[in-house]
Amino acid sequence: MRNKKELAALTISIAALAAASMPALADEKYPNGQVKVFNWGEYIDEDLIEQFEEEYGIEVIYDTFDTNEAMYPKVEADPSMYDVVCPSDYMIEKMIQNELVQEIDWDQIPNREYIGDIYLESCEQFDPENKYCVPYTFGTVGILYNTTMVEEDTEIDSWNVLWDETYENDIIMQDSVRDAFMISLKRLGYSCNSVDEKELEEAMQELKIQSKLNKAYAIDEVRDKMINEAAAIGVIYSGEYMYCKEENEDLSYAIPKEGTNIWYDGWVITSKSENVENAHKWLNFLCEPESALANFEYIYYATPNIGAQEMIDEELLEDPGVFPDEEVIRNCEVYSYLGEEAEDQYYELWKQVK
Numbered sequence: 001m002r003n004k005k006e007l008a009a010l011t012i013s014i015a016a017l018a019a020a021s022m023p024a025l026a027d028e029k030y031p032n033g034q035v036k037v038f039n040w041g042e043y044i045d046e047d048l049i050e051q052f053e054e055e056y057g058i059e060v061i062y063d064t065f066d067t068n069e070a071m072y073p074k075v076e077a078d079p080s081m082y083d084v085v086c087p088s089d090y091m092i093e094k095m096i097q098n099e100l101v102q103e104i105d106w107d108q109i110p111n112r113e114y115i116g117d118i119y120l121e122s123c124e125q126f127d128p129e130n131k132y133c134v135p136y137t138f139g140t141v142g143i144l145y146n147t148t149m150v151e152e153d154t155e156i157d158s159w160n161v162l163w164d165e166t167y168e169n170d171i172i173m174q175d176s177v178r179d180a181f182m183i184s185l186k187r188l189g190y191s192c193n194s195v196d197e198k199e200l201e202e203a204m205q206e207l208k209i210q211s212k213l214n215k216a217y218a219i220d221e222v223r224d225k226m227i228n229e230a231a232a233i234g235v236i237y238s239g240e241y242m243y244c245k246e247e248n249e250d251l252s253y254a255i256p257k258e259g260t261n262i263w264y265d266g267w268v269i270t271s272k273s274e275n276v277e278n279a280h281k282w283l284n285f286l287c288e289p290e291s292a293l294a295n296f297e298y299i300y301y302a303t304p305n306i307g308a309q310e311m312i313d314e315e316l317l318e319d320p321g322v323f324p325d326e327e328v329i330r331n332c333e334v335y336s337y338l339g340e341e342a343e344d345q346y347y348e349l350w351k352q353v354k
Contacts, residue, residue: 030059035278037062038071038082040265043137045298052285058278075100080272083279089264092133093126094337101268103131108280111287118326119304123264125334133266134283137301139238140262140324140332141179142255144222146248149232156254159187161233163206168213172225172234175217177350178335179261180207183235186258186333193336195345204349211353226251237263239301241321253321255328262324262332264304 030053041064049060063082065071068091075085079100087095095101106112112134119138120130127133145156151166162171162183174180182192184203194200215231222234227247236244241253267286269279285291289307296303296312302323303309309317316322324332338346 032057034059035275035282036083038085045294079270083273083275089126090335090337101132102271109284111284114305114307116306135266135304138264141260144234144236146250148250159256169215170232171214172216172231173214174235182261192333195342207353242300259331
């Protein structure tokens with residue numbers, strides 16, 4: 001019978017042999033290396049990851065984040081940690097300014113042809129000349145309302161309805177400093193990226209008035225509260241609208257005529273990516289109409305991919321809560337990165353509102 005030392009040595013030898021064989025197995029399965037991906041949680045059809053690996057022989061090292069603010073310091077600390085990242089518009093602008101991303105080589109992304117011109121044009125608000133970002137999803141901030149709970153003579157087409165005393169204690173407002181100020185600023189005819197002290201003070205005073213009509217401030221809870229008819233009107237992200245409509249057919253969505261925020265999440269390649277060629281292959285793969293369609297059907301957020309749109313039900317394409325038309329898009333603004341000083345100013349005014 002072997003003694004403990006012999007058994008230990010045998011165990012170590014077996015472990016060493018197994019470890020030594022792992023890279024060989026990985027090389028055999030993924031002969032073309034890897035790509036390191038950093039994305040929002042539950043923000044891709046996971047079957048696509050498997051499909052990409054099989055089709056390209058590239059291993060996908062996949063990691064997720066919950067917020068742009070949680071993602072940023074990780075990339076800033078080591079831009080080589082990931083090859084491709086999927087931030088939001090204002091954060092992409094910040095990453096461009098701080099040289100954390102590199103220019104896209106569009107020659108390596110022939111599927112760019114499927115990204116609609118109107119979306120590329122809109123993205124130039126945070127990515128001039130479309131040098132750094134491949135648009136992935138987009139949406140708006142709008143008004144979700146219950147058609148059976150609003151007055152028949154109330155036309156839901158303006159942010160003014162949030163100031164309508166008829167709906168006192170029947171409104172759910174976004175508990176988000178940027179979204180709340182966007183609403184007030186757009187209602188007053190100002191840019192949602194204003195840093196003008198007088199405009200922000202005026203917007204803050206109006207939000208104070210509006211706060212007295214709210215049943216609640218919420219973010220994620222807006223969806224459930226509206227489905228359960230806890231309020232007649234709520235401010236919500238368009239990506240939540242389709243789910244809400246499926247759960248409660250009385251719910252509808254409106255984009256106010258004063259304009260709103262249109263947001264984009266897009267893929268960027270980090271400035272120190274170690275797998276630049278594979279990163280471009282990943283982006284090109286996600287721009288295939290079939291890939292974009294699979295993602296749309298999985299996450300319910302609108303795709304800027306016109307190839308995918310051609311395969312989507314016409315009823316959805318004509319629903320402004322899902323796919324706003326070009327006129328509406330041009331009336332919307334993307335959030336800009338305002339800098340720390342302006343952000344602090346917004347938060348101080350928000351404290352006074354709350």
